[in-house]
Amino acid sequence: MPVSRTFREEPGRGGPGPAARLLPGLLTAAAALTAAFLVHSLVPVLPAMTLAVVLGILAANLPGAGVWTAGRARPGLDFAGKHLMRGGIVLLGLKVSIMDVLGLGWLALVLIVAVVAVSFGGTYLVSRLFRLPPVTSLLVATGFSICGASAIGAMAAVRRIRHVDTVLPVALVTLCGTLAIGVLPLFVHPLQLTAPVFGAWTGASVHDVGQVVATAQTAGTAALGIAVVVKLTRVLLLAPVAALAGAHQRLAPQAAGTADGTHASLPPVVPLFVLGFVAMVGLRSTGWLAPGWLEAGGVMQDILLGAALFGLGSAVRIRTLLHTGARALLAALVSWLLIALLGLGAALLIAA
Numbered sequence: 001m002p003v004s005r006t007f008r009e010e011p012g013r014g015g016p017g018p019a020a021r022l023l024p025g026l027l028t029a030a031a032a033l034t035a036a037f038l039v040h041s042l043v044p045v046l047p048a049m050t051l052a053v054v055l056g057i058l059a060a061n062l063p064g065a066g067v068w069t070a071g072r073a074r075p076g077l078d079f080a081g082k083h084l085m086r087g088g089i090v091l092l093g094l095k096v097s098i099m100d101v102l103g104l105g106w107l108a109l110v111l112i113v114a115v116v117a118v119s120f121g122g123t124y125l126v127s128r129l130f131r132l133p134p135v136t137s138l139l140v141a142t143g144f145s146i147c148g149a150s151a152i153g154a155m156a157a158v159r160r161i162r163h164v165d166t167v168l169p170v171a172l173v174t175l176c177g178t179l180a181i182g183v184l185p186l187f188v189h190p191l192q193l194t195a196p197v198f199g200a201w202t203g204a205s206v207h208d209v210g211q212v213v214a215t216a217q218t219a220g221t222a223a224l225g226i227a228v229v230v231k232l233t234r235v236l237l238l239a240p241v242a243a244l245a246g247a248h249q250r251l252a253p254q255a256a257g258t259a260d261g262t263h264a265s266l267p268p269v270v271p272l273f274v275l276g277f278v279a280m281v282g283l284r285s286t287g288w289l290a291p292g293w294l295e296a297g298g299v300m301q302d303i304l305l306g307a308a309l310f311g312l313g314s315a316v317r318i319r320t321l322l323h324t325g326a327r328a329l330l331a332a333l334v335s336w337l338l339i340a341l342l343g344l345g346a347a348l349l350i351a352a
Helices: 018-042 048-061 063-070 074-095 098-102 106-129 134-147 149-158 163-187 195-205 209-219 221-236 238-251 272-286 291-313 318-324 326-350
Strands: none
Touching (some): 074 221, 106 134, 106 326, 134 149, 149 238, 221 326
16 A cells, blocks of 8 residues: 655655755745835834734735745744844843933833833733633733833743744734824823823833833824933833742642642743843943944844834734634723823833
8 A cells, every 4th residue: 555645754855854944934034024114114103013013913814825924925024033032122121221221210210110010010901801812811911011023022932832823912902002192192282291291101011112102102202212221221120020920830739730640841030132121221221332333223123123023024814813812902901001001100200
């Protein structure tokens, strides 16, 4: 009886090796990222990172492109969503200077930490009240309270959460962050907000760094300056939150062993890429790096995170999202309102 030959061939036996399997997806991400940067250069109010997610979602749901992103391109896109995301998080540290953070003053630092803590706990509680799974609730709370998709990727790595489970939280945090770009500036005149107050509010409540810049710049350079520093202070909290999550994972009862009595390997308290993020923060804070190096690091960070966000967006199926994500969307909107109110209260005190 003849032995059938499977379609998949092993590397070294005539089939594509690991690099060849990743190449179609990585090239697709590179092409999409080029388009995102081009649109951003033409319409600066649209952040390139947000455009990368949107292009990924479009690619996943257009008939011809959907077959490609779910087929040959999928291994490379998954690689980008996981591993390039971690590289981008490391380089994100080059944007954070401890001197800038301390320059806000101790009251501002306490308020920002309080906003992040209450936002995290409140968003997790709201998500659970809307009956979202614990894993989804944790990722949504992390992304909304700290720094969007980057924080979601970090938390997923620390808690060893499956890549597929990050797709919905990334879509929600991108949607609400994009919503902030258009909505928050509408409240400047009705609430009679000064530029520093609006900037602090944006930095304390908008999710992604690019979205913060796009929102704050509508009120001028004074708003943009404080918005970026407040936001990067929230980004700095990624390291301690990741460390706490890693410690909790190791102390959890299920971490000691598996259902069959064998011992599972424990995740590190702080993953290497989070330590890399901290190291980059320290390097930036020394002042040793010339502006050219910082600019190059920023460009590389945008490339890595943009490719990762396109990869994550390309896994979002609108039809599935509409069927399973209605409760998640409501939870995200309620959480977004909660964080906006907390951020406004803190901004009024920070910029008073």
